[in-house]
Amino acid sequence: MPELPEVETTRRGIAPALEGRTIREVRVRERRLRWALPRGFEAELAGRRVLDVGRRAKYLLVRTDAGTLIVHLGMSGSLRVLPADTPALAHDHVDLVLDSGACVRFNDPRRFGSMHFVAGDPHEHKLLRTLAPEPLSDAFDGARLHARARRRKVAVKLFLMDARTVVGVGNIYASEALFRAGVSPRRAAGRLSREACERIAKAVKDVLADAIRVGGTTLRDYVNADGMPGYFRQKLYVYERAGEPCRVCGTPVRHCVQGQRSTYWCPHCQK
C-alpha cells in the first residue's frame, strides 16, 4: 500500500493529534504483525509523552520522552485518529489512547506492517541503519544515481525500488517516475547516461512531491488519518493502465512483470 507520499500524508495527519500528548493506554488486539509485538510493549509505551512525529523512508518515527515508536504500514496498513471509544473493527490491531480523549488506531488486514519501540537513536536501528538518502533531499541526485548504477545489470525499475539506491519509491511511483523521465523500466541500470540519471532523479522528486500535494494514491484500501483517500490516482500516467492509451502519445500502455511485481510503461515515450 503506502509508499512515501502515503506515509508522509499519514505523518502530517497524525502529528497534530500526538505531539505534546501523553499516551495514557496502549491497547493491543493482535500482536502478530510482521514481527510479533513483544511482551511489555504496552507497558513501555504507556505514560510516555510524544515530542514529535517524524519519518524516515516509509517508517514513521513517533519520538517520545523515553524512546521512539517506529511504525511501518506494510502493504495494507493505516493509522487513523479517532475518538478513543470508537468500537474496533476487523484488523484494528493497536490503539494509542491519548490524554486528549483521542486515539491513534493502527489497522492492517495483511499484517505486513510493524511496530518497534526503541530506546536511543532510531536511525541506528537495524531496519533504518543502512537506508539510502531521502528522495526529496539534496543527498539524492543524478550524480549519486549514476555513480551507484555503474556496472549494475539490474533493470532500472528494480534499481529504483532498492532502498540502498533511494528510499520511498515503491511499485507505483517507480513506474510513474520512469514514465516522466522517458526511460524504459527494462533498461539495465548500468547503461543509463548521466543525463538519463539526472532526468530520473528529477522525476522521482517531482512525482513524489506532486503525490504528497494531493494526499497520495489510493488504489484499494489506503486512507489518511481522517479516513480519506488520496487523489493522485487520477494523475497516474501508466500504473494499472495496461492497454489504455498513453496520456501523451496514445500508444497502448504496456505491462510486464519484474521481480514478481507489475510494471507499466509506454513503449513510445520511454526508451
Added chain:
DNA sequence: ATGGGCACCTGGCTGC
C-alpha cells in the same frame, strides 16, 4: 557483491 526468488497474510475479483 550481485541477482533472483520466496516468504509473510488477508481480501477482492475473475472465471469456470
Added chain:
DNA sequence: TGCAGCCAGGTGCCCA
C-alpha cells in the same frame, strides 16, 4: 452460488 486461482502501495532473508 461456490470455489479455485490470481492479484495487491513492502521488504527481510536465503540461495546460487
